[in-house]
Amino acid sequence: MQERLQHPRFGEIAVSRTRRSRRISLSVRPSGEIRLSFPPHVSLGRAVAFMESKAEWIEAVRRKFASRPQPTPLSREDIERLRAEAKAVLPQRVAELAARFGLEYGKVTVRAARTKWGSCTGRNDISLSLYLMTLPEHLRDYVIIHELCHTVHHDHSPRFHALVDRLTDGREKLLARELRNHSIL
Numbered sequence: 001m002q003e004r005l006q007h008p009r010f011g012e013i014a015v016s017r018t019r020r021s022r023r024i025s026l027s028v029r030p031s032g033e034i035r036l037s038f039p040p041h042v043s044l045g046r047a048v049a050f051m052e053s054k055a056e057w058i059e060a061v062r063r064k065f066a067s068r069p070q071p072t073p074l075s076r077e078d079i080e081r082l083r084a085e086a087k088a089v090l091p092q093r094v095a096e097l098a099a100r101f102g103l104e105y106g107k108v109t110v111r112a113a114r115t116k117w118g119s120c121t122g123r124n125d126i127s128l129s130l131y132l133m134t135l136p137e138h139l140r141d142y143v144i145i146h147e148l149c150h151t152v153h154h155d156h157s158p159r160f161h162a163l164v165d166r167l168t169d170g171r172e173k174l175l176a177r178e179l180r181n182h183s184i185l
Contacts, residue, residue, distance in 0.1 A: 002014055002016045003016070007048070007051075009052075009055065012033075015036050015037075016035070017039070017040055017042075018037055018038075021037050024047050024050045025038070026050070026051055028058055028065070029115070030184075032066070034051070079112065079130070085130075085133050086132065087110050090108065094144055094147075097141065097145060103149075105124045105126050105148060107125050108125075109125070109127045109128070110129075111129060111130065113128075113129040114131070114184045115184070116129065117129050117131070117132055118144070118146065118147040122154060124151040126147045126148070131184045138175070139175065139182065142168060142176075142179065143179070146164055149164045149167065
């Protein structure tokens with residue numbers, strides 16, 4: 001469950017205590033929003049203390065995002081065009097890549113997700129953001145391959161990353177770094 005916390009230095013923080021978390025996790029969105037998630041056995045005070053220990057990193061990331069040109073907000077028509085294009089292209093591309101690599105998945109859904117490019121459920125259903133259509137094709141494929149690899153390893157373990165790296169011809173780290181230069185609109 002996500003809550004909001006007002007912090008004296010960083011403003012409003014999105015706080016999430018979730019059973020899926022195995023450790024305290026901190027992220028900064030391109031908008032500058034800070035997200036803090038942690039497992040149930042960790043106190044809110046300890047999670048906030050962890051965040052505060054990363055204050056210099058938070059400010060550096062916020063400065064980096066602030067220095068980037070901000071994308072122009074899309075109109076409703078643009079979003080609907082992207083949605084139609086994504087529904088026509090992405091499920092077919094998932095099928096092609098899954099067949100090429102011998103991977104099986106459940107269903108594919110396309111959503112207007114703004115926080116993740118894609119996700120994979122425990123039932124191997126894949127959800128993709130319609131905003132993938134704003135990426136170059138090789139990065140779309142990277143995201144799809146990443147999610148397909150979650151049908152084999154439902155985590156971000158070394159085995160998972162080794163599989164992604166093998167299926168991207170040894171370019172996982174390069175592609176991940178390139179993807180970080182893009183933000184969901």
